[in-house]
Amino acid sequence: MLKVFFVLLFELTTIIIFSAILVSYLMRWDTQNKHSRFELFLLCLGLGPGVVSLIIYYLFLFIPQAGSLFYFVTVFVFFLCLAALNWRYLLKLNVNFYEGLDLNSQIDFSNIPPFPGIKRVTSIFNGAKIKFWIFLGLAGVFIYYWFKKVLNDPITGHDILEYAFQGKIFGDGMFIQYVKYRFDPDSNFFYVGLHGFSFPLLHAWERVVGNVLGVSSDLYFRSITGLYGFFILLVLFYFLNKRSFLLACFCIVLVYGTNGFRLTLTEYHIDTYRIYFLIGSFVFLGYFLKHQDMVSLVGFSLFAGLHSFSHSLGVFVSVFAFFSLFVFVKANLKERLRFALISIFIILLTGGIHYLLDSIIGTGWIFQELKYY
C-alpha cells in the first residue's frame, strides 16, 4: 500500500515538474515581458498530464507495443531534453505561491460594504497578516476532502469507468488504431464515447508507470478530478484576488456552495479536466486579443488543442474562440492569417488531428448521430 502511495506522489510530482518545464518555454518566448512568471506557472500547472497524454497518444499510434519501459523512458527523456535546452529559464521560474497569490499582505477592508459593526470586527485584524491562513483554510478543506476520497473511494461512476476501462485497454494493449467500431475483443467492451483520447490516456500512462514500477493502481486517475478542480479554484482565486481578497474568498465559498460544481469537484469525472483547459484557452485568448503577442497565441492554441483532445465539446468551443481570435485581433489581414495559421497548426498538433483521423478513417465522429446516455 505504501508503495502505491509513493508511486502516486511520484506521478503527481513529475507532472507538476513537466508543467514547469513547459512553462519555462512560454517564459522564454515572452520577450516583451507581458506576462507575470507566476501567472504563467499558475495557469499552466495542469499542462503536464495533458501533454503526457499527447506524447503517449503519438507513441501508441506510431510506435505501438514497444513495451512499458520504452514509453516510460521516452516521456522522461523528452522532458529532460526540454529542461536541458531551457534550464536558464527553468531556474527563473517563480513558484512562490505565498508571494504570487499576494498572501503576505494585510487584508484591505477599506472597500467592503459598511455592514453594521463591521469596523469593530475589522479593527481586530488591523496589522495581522491573516490572508495566508484564510486561504489555507479554504484550500485545506478541499485538499483534505479530496485526498481522503482518492485514497478511500473506488471509481464508481458510469462515465469515468468508460474512460478508465478504455484507458486500461490502451495501457495494456499499447497501441491506438482508428477503427469504425471501437470494440475490444478480449472483453467484448464497446467504447461508445466519441471524445478525444486525452482522458483515457491518463490512465494508460498510469498503467505504463505501474508496469515499470511494479504496482497496479488507479489512484492517479482518481486524483485527476480533484487536482484539476484545485487548479480551477486557484486560477479563480488568483484573478479575483487582483480586485479584492475578500471577493476571491467569497467566490470560492460560492463554488463550494453550488451543488453542481461541488459535485463536479468531488465526483470522479472528466469535467474539471476539460473545464481547466477551457479556462486556460479563454485567459490566453483574452491576453492575445489585448497584446497580440506570441506567448498568448501559443498558450491559447495549446490549451484549445488540449481542450479539444479531452472532449468533443472542446472542439466546437475552440472553433468559436478561434473565430473571435481572427475577427477581434487588431491586425491587418496578412497578420491575421499568419496568427490563424500558427494557431491552427498548434491546435491540430495538440489534439485536433485526432478528430480529423477519427472522421476520415475511424468512427466517423461528427457524422455520427449524437446520443445522450
Add this chain to the structure above:
Amino acid sequence: MNFLLRKEFWLFVLYGSATAALIGFVYFLTLKTDYNKDYSLIYREIETPAKMILNGYLGQWFRFKTQGNLNWLVIPFLLKFFITWKSQENWKKGMVVTYLLAFCLIGAKGFFNTRYQITLFPLTLFLVCTFLWDFVNSKTFKPYKVLIYLGLIGLLAFNNFYSMFFNRSISVRQIKVKNVEKSFSFYKFSNEILEQIEAGATTMSEFIENVERVVQKTFRYIQAFLILSRSVNYELKWGKEVSYPSLKYIKENNWEGKFLVNNLPHFYYYTGKKGIYYWAGDDKFYFEGGQASLLTNRTLSQTSSFLLDSLACKYVFSLLEYNKYNPKFAEFLRAFAKPIFLDASEFIIYELQRDSGLYEVQPVIDSLKFRISKSTPPYFINLR
C-alpha cells in the same frame, strides 16, 4: 430614516422585489413534475416545456438546483455591455462573443446534460463576481451596498436551503439509512412485514413512520426498502456493503455463459469477465461489426432463445433504474430472467430462462409510489 424619502431607495426596493419575484417564478416553474412524460426527460428534469427552456436550453443560467441561482445575474451586465458596445475594448468584445457562442452551443446541444451545463460555470461566476463587485463599488448605489450584499447572500442561502430540502426527497432511502445506522446490511422483507409497512400509508411521511415502527421492532437496523419476490419462490443472495457486492459476486464465481451488460462499464473494469455491451434505452447491443437491436422485431421468447443460443449469453447484469428506460426490456426481464443477486446499489444479476415465468423484483417504494400517486402525486415529486 431620511433614506425612505429618496427615490433611489424605492427604485432599489422595486429592483430587489422584481429579482426575488423572478427567482421565485423560476423555482415555481421548475418544481412541477409530469410523470406521464418520457422517463429519461423526467430524470433530467426537462419534461415540461417550461423546464425544457429553464433547466435545458437556458440551464446554464437558470438551472438553480445545480448551478446556483446567481449565474443569471450576468444577463443585465451583458445587456449593458452590448448597449455600450462601441465604447468597449476589442479584447473584451472578443471574450464576450466567445462566451456567448459557447453558451449557445451548450444550450443547443448540451441542454440534456447538467455536466455540460456546468462547463461555463467558473467563467460565469467570475463575470458575476467582478461585475457585481464593480457595480457595488460604483458611486451610483453607494448608500445601498449593504442591502445588495445581504440580498446576494440571501440568494445563495435560499438556494442552498432549497437544494438541501429537495435533495432529501430525492434520496429518501439513503437518508433513512444514514439516520438510523451507519452499518449497512440487507434484509429481506417478508410479505407480511411489507403489508404492515404499507398498511395505512397514504403519504411519504406516513410510510416512513410505518417503516420505522415496523422495521425497528422487527430488526435492529432499518434497511433499504428493497426486495422481494412476491410470486416466485427462490433464494436471493445478499451481499454485505462493500462497494459493489454484485461485481465481487461475478468476479469470484465461475459462469457458464456470457453476460448481457446493460450499459455498466463497472462490469468490465472490475470483473475481468466477458460481456455483451447493451443499452436498454436504445435497445442496441454492440459487437465487433457494430450494433444491432435486441428486442425490435423479436418476440420476448425469440429474444430469450437468441441470447441463449446465438450469443451464448446466459446472464444479464443491470441496474434496476436502467431497466425502466425500456418497458419492453423490463417486460422481457420479468418474463425470462430470474434474479439471482441484488445489492444495495440496486445492481442486479439475472439468469436467463428458456421458459417464461413471473420474476418480480422491485423496490417496495416503487410499488407504494404507484399506489399512492393515483391520489396524491405531489408527494412524490422527484422520487425515483
